[in-house]
Amino acid sequence: MLSIHRLAFQRQSIPILRQVALHLDAGEVVLIRGENGSGKSTLVRLLAGLVPAQDVFEVTLDGEPFSPGDPRCQARFAYLGHTLGLKDVLTCQENLSFYRQFLGAHPEGLSVSGALKACGLDGYQYSPAGRLSAGQRKRLALARLLLRPVDIWLLDEPYSNLDAEGITLVDRLLQQHIDLNGRALLTSHGTFVPQVTRHREVDMREFTQ
């Protein structure tokens, strides 16, 4: 279980997050719902170690302390933010090949072509990422998650820019992930409900008031 206690965050002395308490079981998807500017992204970025924590807060993973920014912990999660980490001038295949080599090959990770196929980008191997539509780029970024299986997925607005088929794709990837006992933390400002067997919703207002 990933549990977060007493996480607070302020920007220019305006509190963004107050007393976040959240837990995430193995095999569970938690969707954080909140309006624009409610601090969803900040929360995810704090957990990813992209934003330095201001106060001491406790995060434990299966009972052991989990400190964002620590390399041992960083090997256990994957993060997908608003900026997708793709290079426009490189082809889909080159983008994924880079991440596959960079993240380190894993016996259970998919091959580059396997990941492209799983995300419905079959036939786009040689297209530069810059030529893809916003939804296709999102799919390409999602394909990166399949190259090396990790325990925790931190996905900031995974449903944005996607068509109906893309949304089903996200749900399918999430289902596969939790079937393997993975866990995922998503954010959304929309009304999407993840179509997976086990999910919970948390309202951002709990943490900001």
Add this chain to the structure above:
Amino acid sequence: MSATSAALALGLRDVRLALRNRSEVLAPLLFLLMVATLFPLGLGPDTRLLEQIAPGVIWVIALLSCLLSLNLMFHADLEDGTLEQLIISRWPLPGLALTKVLAHWLISGLPVTIVAPVAAAAYGLPGEPLQVMALSLLLGTPILSAVGAIGVALSVGLRRGGMFLALLVLPLYVPVIIFATAAVSASMAGLSPASSLYLLGAMLVLALTTAPFAIAAGLKVSIA
């Protein structure tokens, strides 16, 4: 080892990106050639004068062209989110920063190291000082990349970071240009350039071993 393989992947990707965006890489080189051509036009065809000013002028131009190419280093990575992925990866960030510095030198410093001595030869710099010039560029340009990367890491998140970058980085470039031109001048005067070159070498080691930590810290500040 997979950390080395990750670094290699990052370095190769940077080189590949540079080959795709050739104009960005060629611009600093063109700048170097153009300014080197303008100086004799402005100063007149006095060969003795040109020979005398060659070490200083060529080094200053080389330094400025390195400064021009600095913003290639982290801007694109910040904008497209690659930088976030590098920071959250399980690899030590200073190691990745060193990789970025070496890749940047390969695509900007190395071409300058090759082209600048040609310009110096055109100024009439004789054989031995020319060799010293090339050697000083080989030792000095990686320092420019490493120290410059600290400035870029700190300013990459700013909207108008260019001026800040120059103010931050140019004072740190001063020792490099002093000792590099001292080496060439010593060689022109028939003295041994060894002491200055050794100092440049020491600065290179210092820059490559310590700058990556400063770059990593700067990047983390910029992204937060």
